[in-house]
Amino acid sequence: MSGRFSIRCLSAAMTVALLTAACGGGQPDSSTPAATGAPATPPTTIESATAATVTGKISFAGTAPAAAPIKMTSDPNCAQPGAPPATTEAFLVGSGGELQNVFVYVKDGLGNRTFAAPSTPVVLNQQGCHYLPHVLGIQVGQPLEIRNDDATLHNVHALATQNAEFNQGQPLKGMKNIHTFTTKEVMVPFKCDVHGWMNSFVGVLDHPFFAVTGADGSFALKGLPPGTYTIEAWHEKLGTQTQMVTVGEKETKDVAMTFKL
Amino acid sequence: MLLYLFALLVATSTAVLIFAGGLVTSTGSGLSVPDWPTTYGWFMFTFPLDKMVGGIRYEHTHRLIASTVGFLIVILAVWLWRAEPRAWVRRMGYVALAAVVTQGILGGITVLWYLPDLVSIAHAGLAQLVFCLTISIALVLSPGWKSAYEPSRAVKARAAYNGDPVLQRIALATTILIYVQILAGATMRHTDAGLAIPDFPFAFGRLIPPVWDAKIAIHFAHRVGALIVASMVIATTGHALYHHGRRGELRRPSILLLALVAVQITLGALTVLSGKQFIINSLHVVTGAAVFGTSLVLTLRAHRPRFAFDAAPRAYGSAA
Structure with missing residues (x-):
């Protein structure tokens, strides 16, 4: 190889190296533009005079795995003064078998009805290196406000499959990002790769009929048009269960489901 | 001799880099820094040490070591270009430089595209080739290689001896x-x-x-x-x-x-x-x-x- 050719080769390689360092993607846009999830047909108006309700309770039968302690030593900023030791949140079962953090929603039966997305954001907070809440629901097009209340860095990594996957950094306390989903997806797992124990699940639906069970395992789906519905209950470890229910005008029906390992 | 020792240092640092990369995947920290080439918006080398927590410790350290190895390979390529009389050895330096640049880009892409399997596997595979190139360069610069491992007279006498x-x-x-x-x-x-x-x-x-x-x-x-x-x-x-x-x-x-x-x-x-x-x-x-x-x-x-x-x-x- 001639000396001149060598110089050209080396110069080209070094230029590429410098460009690689200088360019690049940078941090992804922290706020995703509002979704184009506007319904094609006018949104359904539910008449409160005829609206029905499905209530119920989700239980767990058997012996649930004990909550395991979480080691947070990899980030001293995570420890909350005076807070009880952190434990895993996958199985939160009451003394009577009440199962918490079950996402319950209308899976089928709404027909071609469309529903406007609320402009009020749903908040997903990061506090004490935990996502709060652990399970939540949101409508397509509704803003999801992701906050960092911790004096440490988090990355918010949504492992969506139907929506766009995203991974946003929140290096400073008090930071907020707004994200909207463009299509329904049950569920979108969220994780923080900085703190491997942090995870959360977001149910994205094109209607407002969903709920997450509380500590007593109960839920309520209010404002339903009279009809026959498939109700699905989703749990992060126990999978799903479905049940059919028919409600008439102003009627309230109770649904009970029991998960087992 | 100095160039040989430097090439050995480069090869060793590449092995350290592979270990650091192994730590990133083994701890599931590959996406703990969501941006590239910046780190949470900071210029890589000014990222505060007190923010190196959790998975960031592995991912950001891997990036720092990778930058250092890249810089060492730039020096090695320039040094070979200036001092090495064998054209094919100089070419190995250029190839190593091109490979490490490509490797850096693959590392960035795999982060920005959320660790697609194919890109991540290519990143792992190319890392081994960069290592192999640096080892080869160190070997052919070694005194033993240059002296052809002091072949005996009998071997030297056999002009057609090809091993x-x-x-x-x-x-x-x-x-x-x-x-x-x-x-x-x-x-x-x-x-x-x-x-x-x-x-x-x-x-x-x-x-x-x-x-x-x-x-x-x-x-x-x-x-x-x-x-x-x-x-x-x-x-x-x-x-x-x-x-x-x-x-x-x-x-x-x-x-x-x-x-x-x-x-x-x-x-x-x-x-x-x-x-x-x-x-x-x-x-x-x-x-x-x-x-x-x-x-x-x-x-x-x-x-x-x-x-x-x-x-x-x-x-x-x-x-x-």
Whole structure:
């Protein structure tokens, strides 16, 4: 190889190296533009005079795995003064078998009805290196406000499959990002790769009929048009269960489901 | 001599980089820094140390070491260009530089695209090639290589002597197989198939898995690959030690290769039995690189007679 050719080769390689360092993607846009999830047909108006309700309770039968302690030593900023030791949140079962953090929603039966997305954001907070809440629901097009209340860095990594996957950094306390989903997806797992124990699940639906069970395992789906519905209950470890229910005008029906390992 | 020592430093730092990369994947920290080439918006080298927490410690440290290795390879390429009389060795420097730049870009892309399997496997595979290039450069700069390992008069007298063709072929085949096995390991790693077969040495209590899916197939292929590689290594080193046991340049890497393969198989077993404990898992990755590098050294040394005794004393005198 001639000396001149060598110089050209080396110069080209070094230029590429410098460009690689200088360019690049940078941090992804922290706020995703509002979704184009506007319904094609006018949104359904539910008449409160005829609206029905499905209530119920989700239980767990058997012996649930004990909550395991979480080691947070990899980030001293995570420890909350005076807070009880952190434990895993996958199985939160009451003394009577009440199962918490079950996402319950209308899976089928709404027909071609469309529903406007609320402009009020749903908040997903990061506090004490935990996502709060652990399970939540949101409508397509509704803003999801992701906050960092911790004096440490988090990355918010949504492992969506139907929506766009995203991974946003929140290096400073008090930071907020707004994200909207463009299509329904049950569920979108969220994780923080900085703190491997942090995870959360977001149910994205094109209607407002969903709920997450509380500590007593109960839920309520209010404002339903009279009809026959498939109700699905989703749990992060126990999978799903479905049940059919028919409600008439102003009627309230109770649904009970029991998960087992 | 100084250039040779520097090339050794570059090769060693590349091995350290591979270990650091192994830690990133073993701890699941690949996406703990979501941006690239910045780190949470900071210029990489000004990222505050007190913010190196959780998975960021592994990912950001990997990036810092990678930048350092990249810089060292730039220096090596320039140094070779300025001081090395053999054009093909200078070209190796340029190729190493191009490879490490490509490797950096692949690393960035895999973060920005959320670790797609293909890009992550390519990143792991190219890392081994960069390592192999730096080892090769160090080897051909070594005094032993330059003196052709002081061939005896009898060997020198045989002008047509091209070395042991059996050793050359079997060593080359072993090195290629080791690389294929490394790619199989990278595929297993990045498709999360590391524990698809949870027991060892059996597979679900049997020699052949009774159930199959894609992950089990990838995992089992890596185990079968380990057997093939171990057999090839035993054959190669056995041949080298039996026929060329007095030649230190072949005996030493042969013994080392045998030892490294034993360590590597042990680490592979421990990786499964420990449920992918991250230190063991990362040591398995870097030991794989060491096996590859050692086999490459043995192969190149076996092929040394095929390289010309090109103007050695005169040209090398001013090189280092």
